[in-house]
Amino acid sequence: MRLALTDLYRARWSNQIHEEWINAVLRNRPDLSRAQLERTRSLMNAHVRDALVDGHQPLIPALELPDPDDRHVLAAAIKCGADLILTFNLDDFPEQALSIYGLGAGHPDFFLVDQLNLDAERVCMAMRQHRASLKNPPKTVEEYLVTLGPCGTTPLSSEHVVPGPVVAPPWRRRHPPRHPRTSGCRPPGGFERCAPLRRRRPWAAGHRSRGPGGRNRAGRNRAS
Template sequence: MSMTSNFAVVYDACVLYPAPLRDLLMRLALTDLYRAKWTNQIHDEWVRNLLARRPELSADRLAGTRELMNRSVRDSLVFGYEHLIESIELPDPDDRHVVAAAIHSGSEAIITFNMKDFPEAALKEFNVEAIHPDDFVVDLFDLNAGKVLAAVADHRASLKNPPKSPSEYLTTLSAQGLTQTVLILTQYSLAI
């Protein structure tokens, strides 16, 4: 995978659901190393699942998060992909909208934890691949370590309630499934 600022990816709802990972992915999207994409349907899915699991959260606050995401990342919201959904075959038909958004937006990858839901054989004909968020961050680091470290440092610095030391922050990332990323970042803990 060769990434440039023309490289576009669609964030699946599952990577936007956990706040620590969503925040990191948003900060990485602002590096201009790639173009991040999503749809209102993807937003609806992560917000609905989060409110179902954590009813104490405010729907209005999550709507504000969603709006901030749309405003912060240039051309992130994909429209007009719906006509492609029927032509896509996946193990779970409910995931087809994510692939349709990737095709329509010219995205080369879907960032997801649910690798089995997006089998390589089903995506290959569309020139799209599913990438685990840990592999994605490692690839970004290989591409431009400085920009990734700056995004990570910015993310950690934004955590004020409570603030986190570098090691506490890395523990949080590890809990998000970013084990390879944490192994790399551990060597740079002074920079984050």
């Protein structure tokens, strides 16, 4: 979400994607109420421009994926013209099922590295702002980095989340395969699984998870 506010890419999601992440959080965080998460949903919709995808439902029946329950993500990505679907479960979105729509799927880890290479200063600033926003409880740089581990994100050094000069990371850029655009079809993507990138990167932000013990699912254009 913080990265989506930097305009490095455009995050996209649907109401069904919202329902998935809300239900996943409620299963794993009984201390939180649905009202709290509904407020988060409203804030996401309000602060990320044109993020909410609708009108994709008629596309769902014609789509094929290993898990039919994931088809709404692909449909939203197609509808909003995303480039990439971000997901921790790449097997759920095989290349052969996405390439005909000009879409790719990518792991959030590689996406983060890709964005660091594109604009390290803005990515690091977003991370610093995120850490500073954590108040209950507040986290030191070391504690913040530890919390990123279970999310499957690339190990980062403290230089990326503390104030100071920004140095671009040494990692090599990783990109998903580029797929030729299919005639008459815009490439989908999104923040849960569908959202078009500002720089038209072959990434979409999106497919999140049903919870730590479950399958990941979120959105991206990339339908974070």
